[in-house]
Amino acid sequence: MPYLLQKQALYIMMLALMGGVILGLVAWSSWTSAHHGIIKTPEAHYDYIIVGGGTAGCVLAARLSANPRHNVLLVEAGEHFSWLSSVPLATPMLQGSAQDWAYRTKPQVHSSWGLNNQSSACPRGRGLGGSGKMNYMLHNIGSEEDFVRWEGSGAIGWGLRQLQPYISKMLGTEHKCIKQKPYCLRSYQNLLMSAAGLYTTHSAHLKSHRSFVRVKASVQPLMHISHVDVGNSVLGKVFIEAGHELAVTFKNLSFSTAHSTVFKGRRWSSLDGYLRPALGRRNLHVLLKTQVTRVVTDNGRVVQGVELRSSGDFTKFVRSRQEVMLSAGTINTPHILLQSGVGPRAHLQKHGVSLSATALSIPGL
Numbered sequence: 013m014p015y016l017l018q019k020q021a022l023y024i025m026m027l028a029l030m031g032g033v034i035l036g037l038v039a040w041s042s043w044t045s046a047h048h049g050i051i052k053t054p055e056a057h058y059d060y061i062i063v064g065g066g067t068a069g070c071v072l073a074a075r076l077s078a079n080p081r082h083n084v085l086l087v088e089a090g091e092h093f094s095w096l097s098s099v100p101l102a103t104p105m106l107q108g109s110a111q112d113w114a115y116r117t118k119p120q121v122h123s124s125w126g127l128n129n130q131s132s133a134c135p136r137g138r139g140l141g142g143s144g145k146m147n148y149m150l151h152n153i154g155s156e157e158d159f160v161r162w163e164g165s166g167a168i169g170w171g172l173r174q175l176q177p178y179i180s181k182m183l184g185t186e187h188k189c190i191k192q193k194p195y196c197l198r199s200y201q202n203l204l205m206s207a208a209g210l211y212t213t214h215s216a217h218l219k220s221h222r223s224f225v226r227v228k229a230s231v232q233p234l235m236h237i238s239h240v241d242v243g244n245s246v247l248g249k250v251f252i253e254a255g256h257e258l259a260v261t262f263k264n265l266s267f268s269t270a271h272s273t274v275f276k277g278r279r280w281s282s283l284d285g286y287l288r289p290a291l292g293r294r295n296l297h298v299l300l301k302t303q304v305t306r307v308v309t310d311n312g313r314v315v316q317g318v319e320l321r322s323s324g325d326f327t328k329f330v331r332s333r334q335e336v337m338l339s340a341g342t343i344n345t346p347h348i349l350l351q352s353g354v355g356p357r358a359h360l361q362k363h364g365v366s367l368s369a370t371a372l373s374i375p376g377l
Contacts, residue, residue, distance in 0.1 A: 048292040054299050054320070054330050058085040061318055061332045063304045063348065064340035065090075066142020070287035072337055077296035084296050085330065086287075087320065089303045089344075090139030097145045098278045106146040107135045115343060136341055140300065143341070144273075144281035151237050151271035182235050234285040236275035239268075306352040307336055 062072050065088030073086040093111055096102045108114055113136040117124070124130040137143035159172040242248030248269075255267030273280050290296060301322065308316045308329060317331035338345045349355055353367045360367065 049296050049298050050291070051297045051299055054085055054297060054328070055083075057083075057331045057333055058297070059083045059332070059334045060085070061330060061336045062086045063318065063336065063338045064088065064142065064344065065140045065283075065287070065298065065300075066137060066339060066341060067144040067282045068339040069337075070141065070144075070282040072339060073296060073298070074286035074290040077290055077293050080293075080295055082295060082334075086296070086298045087302055087304055087318070088140050088298065088300050089340075090137070091300045093137075093139045093141055093145045097141070100149060100274055100277075100279055103146060103148055107133065111137065111139045112146065113138045113343070134343075136343060140287070140298070141281050141283035145279065145283065149273045149279055150240075151273050235273065235282065236280045236285075237271050237273060238275070240270045240272050242269060304340070304348055306348065307338070307354075309352070 059082045060072075060076050062069050062076075062084065065073070065086050069086060069088070073084055076082050077084040090111060093106075097106060097111070106112060115134040115136055117132045117134055120130045120132065124132045135143070135146060137146045139145060156172050159170070159175070163171045242252065252267070252269065255265075259265045259267050275284075287298075291298065299320075303321050304318045305321050305327070306319050308319055310316050315332065315336050317329055318336055320328045320330060322328075338348060340348060346355070350360065350363075350365065353360060353365055355365075357367070
């Protein structure tokens with residue numbers, strides 16, 4: 013009998029401990045989410061209106077509001093993510109939740125054979141922080157050739173040379189190699205590793221870069237990009253060694269362990285690195301649970317502002333003095349443009365969207 017009582021007492025203590033942990037996490041989430049600057053009703057005018065509080069929107073809002081002369085509005089369709097989003101292992105639990113737009117692809121022809129109707133899930137974050145709050149936290153980087161092809165396709169001004177200062181600023185350091193010789197590193201991957209204060213000398217074709225040293229960040233890093241540690245994994249080490257052998261054969265091939273955006277055991281996104289420290293600025297307003305239905309223009313020429321629809325189905329027009337920036341993701345950004353009458357004429361006509369519809373029913377235009 014005493015044994016049973018001890019066992020029951022142990023179970024009760026375990027349940028109480030689990031309950032305390034959950035309550036603590038909920039309280040922590042509420043505390044970290046409670047910031048000044050989250051508003052319920054926007055003002056009539058702003059200098060800059062940013063649509064979408066995801067990975068790019070958080071950076072834009074923080075950078076633009078750093079100038080106290082700029083009034084900035086950030087509009088996000090979702091709300092705060094729950095505390096669960098900070099737990100790396102809980103990523104799959106967020107997919108299909110209320111914080112996921114839960115898009116699905118059209119039925120595929122050459123893929124998705126094992127899925128119903130050959131349609132794949134396309135998770136997209138619906139909340140402050142965007143998909144950066146529900147992805148798998150792997151930081152994928154391209155090679156120098158990727159940026160060359162990008163510029164060749166018309167993305168002028170977005171080459172490796174132009175982006176280097178921003179990469180360095182994001183990671184909180186200025187490596188001598190980056191600062192003095194923009195092309196002294198073999199690829200963008202090595203450039204990023206060097207900027208992050210990392211070094212790699214395993215690969216034979218990188219032996220000339222043994223001067224890589226761990227450098228101290230000049231300012232606090234805004235994003236924490238770290239290597240995935242393979243530890244004592246035999247399989248992981250075999251993959252790394254195989255990649256180094258390939259790098260010897262293929263001169264322009266670079267191979268290393270993956271990068272992650274996990275910092276001190278928790279998810280770290282642009283919300284944590286950029287927007288959260290900026291919340292509380294008097295010139296930065298963040299509007300949650302509000303969708304931008306369309307961008308309003310003056311007869312299709314000059315952007316005047318945006319039309320907002322809140323969760324209560326209330327529509328309001330907010331004017332922009334300077335610019336409207338769409339950073340609502342690869343699906344919602346073109347959707348907003350199409351609803352605004354911007355897009356292929358045949359496609360707009362097919363869905364009954366008028367090219368001049370964006371200037372209608374707005375007082376003063």
